[in-house]
Amino acid sequence: MGKKAALSARMQAVADMVSKGSRVCDVGCDHGYISIYLVQNGISPFVLAMDVNKGPLARAEKHIFQAGLDNFIMLRLSDGLLSYEKGEAETLICAGMGGRLMRRILEREPDKTRDFKELILQPQSDIPDFRRFLRNQGYSIVCENMILEEGKFYPVIKAVPVLESGIEYLIPAKEQAFFDRFGPVLLKEKHPALGKYIIKEWENNCRIKHSLAGSADGERAVLRKRKLEEEMAALRKAAEVLGIASVILEEINDNDYD
Numbered sequence: 001m002g003k004k005a006a007l008s009a010r011m012q013a014v015a016d017m018v019s020k021g022s023r024v025c026d027v028g029c030d031h032g033y034i035s036i037y038l039v040q041n042g043i044s045p046f047v048l049a050m051d052v053n054k055g056p057l058a059r060a061e062k063h064i065f066q067a068g069l070d071n072f073i074m075l076r077l078s079d080g081l082l083s084y085e086k087g088e089a090e091t092l093i094c095a096g097m098g099g100r101l102m103r104r105i106l107e108r109e110p111d112k113t114r115d116f117k118e119l120i121l122q123p124q125s126d127i128p129d130f131r132r133f134l135r136n137q138g139y140s141i142v143c144e145n146m147i148l149e150e151g152k153f154y155p156v157i158k159a160v161p162v163l164e165s166g167i168e169y170l171i172p173a174k175e176q177a178f179f180d181r182f183g184p185v186l187l188k189e190k191h192p193a194l195g196k197y198i199i200k201e202w203e204n205n206c207r208i209k210h211s212l213a214g215s216a217d218g219e220r221a222v223l224r225k226r227k228l229e230e231e232m233a234a235l236r237k238a239a240e241v242l243g244i245a246s247v248i249l250e251e252i253n254d255n256d257y258d
Contacts, residue, residue, distance in 0.1 A: 003066075003067070004037075004040050004041075005033045005036040005037040005040060005063075005067070006033075007033060007034065007037055008149060009147050009149050010122065010147045010149050010154040010156070011033060011034055011037075011095070013122075013145045013147050013154070013156040014034060014093060014095050014120055014122055014156055015034055015037050015038060015041075015043065016145075017118075017120045017143055017145070017156060017158040018038060018043055018044060018091050018093070018118075018120060019090075019091060019117075019118060020042075020043050021043075021044075021045065022044060022089070022090040022091040022117070022118070023044060023045065023046045023047070023048075023088065023089040023090050023091070024038055024044045024046070024047045024048070024089050024090075024091045024092075024093060025047075025048045025050065025081075025084055025088060025089035025091070025092050025093070025116075026047055026048070026049045026050065026093040027050050027051075027078070027080060027081065027084075027092065027093065027094045027105060028050075028051055028052070028094060028095065028096055028097055029049035029050060029051050029056065029057075029060055029075075030051065030056045030059075030060070030096060031056065031059050031060055031063060032049050032059070032060030032061075032063045032064055032073070032075075033063065034093065034095075035047040035049040035060070035064070035073050036063060036064060036067050036069060036073065039069050039072045039073060040067065040069070044091070045072070046072055046073075046074070046089075047072065047073045047074070047089075048073075048074050048076060048084070048088055048089055049064075049073055049074065049075050049076070050075075050076045050077070050078040050083065050084065051077070051078070052077070052078065052079045052080070054077060057075050057077060060075060061075055080104070080105035080108055080109065081105060081108070081109040081112045081113065082108075082109065084109070084112055086111065086112055086115045087115065089116065090116060090117045090118070091116060091117065091118050091119075091120060092113070092116040092118070092119050092120065093120045093121075094106070094119070094120070094121050094122070095120070095121065095122035095156075096122060096124065097123070097124060098123065098124055098125040098126065099123035099124070099125050099126035099127055099129060099130035100125070100126050100129075102121060102123050102130065103126075103129075103130060103133050106119075106133075106137075114161070117160065117161075118158060118159070118160050119134075119139070119157075119158070119159045119160070120156070120157070120158055121134075121156070121157045121158075121159065122154060122155070122156045122157070123155070123157070124154065127155055128177070128180045128181045129180075131157070131179075131180040131183065132176070132177075132180045134157070134159050135176070135180070138161060138162050138163075139159040139160065139161060139162065140159065140160060140161075140162045141157055141158070141159050141183070141184060141185055142158055142159070142160055142185070143157075143158035143185060144156065144157050144158070144183050144184075144185035144186050144191075145191070145193075146183075146186055146191055146193035146194055146197065147193065148193050148196060148197075153193065153196075153197045153200075155183060155186070157183075178234060178237065178238075181234055181238075182194060182198075182234075182238045187238065187241050187242070190241070190242050190243065194238075194242065195239075195242050195244050198235055198238050198239050198242065198244070198248075199239075199244070199247055199248070201231075201235055202232070202235050202236075202239070202248050205228060205231055205232050205235065206232075208228060209225075209228055209232070212224065212225055212228070235248070236248060
C-alpha cells in the first residue's frame with residue numbers, strides 16, 4: 001500500500017465512529033481520504049465512495065490508485081443514495097454538507113437509509129433540526145463528538161435504529177428541544193468542545209443584546225428580544241449542566257452587558 005492517509009481532526013472524528021469490520025458507503029466522498037484511511041487502518045474491508053460530481057471522483061480515483069487500494073474501494077457517480085443498492089454496506093457516512101441537504105438525501109431513499117446498521121453524520125448547519133429529524137425517524141444518537149477546527153465547531157453524530165441501539169434517552173417532551181439544541185450525548189458527557197461552543201454563543205448573544213438595548217420597542221424588535229432571551233436561557237441551562245455557569249457570570253461582569 002502507498003503512503004498512509006492523514007486526516008484533519010473533523011475527518012478523523014468521522015472515521016473513529018465507524019464500527020470495525022463493517023462495509024462502508026461514503027456519500028459525498030470528495031477526495032476519498034476517509035475511504036483510504038478506513039481501509040489502510042483495517043477498519044473497513046470495503047468502501048463504496050460516491051459523489052454527485054465527476055471532479056471529486058476523479059481526485060478520489062487518483063488518491064486511491066496512489067494508495068494501491070483499487071480492489072478495496074469502489075467509486076460511483078451518484079446523487080445521494082440514488083445509485084446505491086441495498087445490502088452493499090452496513091455503515092453510511094454522510095459528512096461535509098448542510099443539515100438540510102443531508103436530510104433530503106436520507107429522506108429521498110428511506111428504504112435504503114433504513115437498511116444501514118449505523119449512520120455516521122456530520123451536518124454543518126441546521127443541527128438542532130437535524131437531531132430532531134433523526135429522533136422522529138426512529139434513530140438514537142449513541143455517540144456524538146464535537147470538533148473545534150479553525151474557529152468552527154463540527155458535531156459528529158453516530159445514529160442507529162432505536163430498536164437496535166439498546167439505548168433510549170427518556171427525555172420529557174418539554175425537554176426535547178433543549179436536547180436537540182445541544183445534543184443528548186454531548187450534554188451527558190459534558191463534552192469540553194460543547195462548553196467552548198456555549199461560551200462563544202453566549203458572548204455573541206451578549207453583544208447582540210447590548211446592541212438592542214437602545215432600540216425602539218416595535219413588534220419586530222420585541223420579538224427579536226424575546227427570542228434572544230429564550231436562546232440565552234437555553235445557553236445558561238446548558239452551562240449549568242456542564243458546570244460552567246460561573247464562566248458565563250464572569251462574562252457578564254467583565255463586559256457589563258446588563
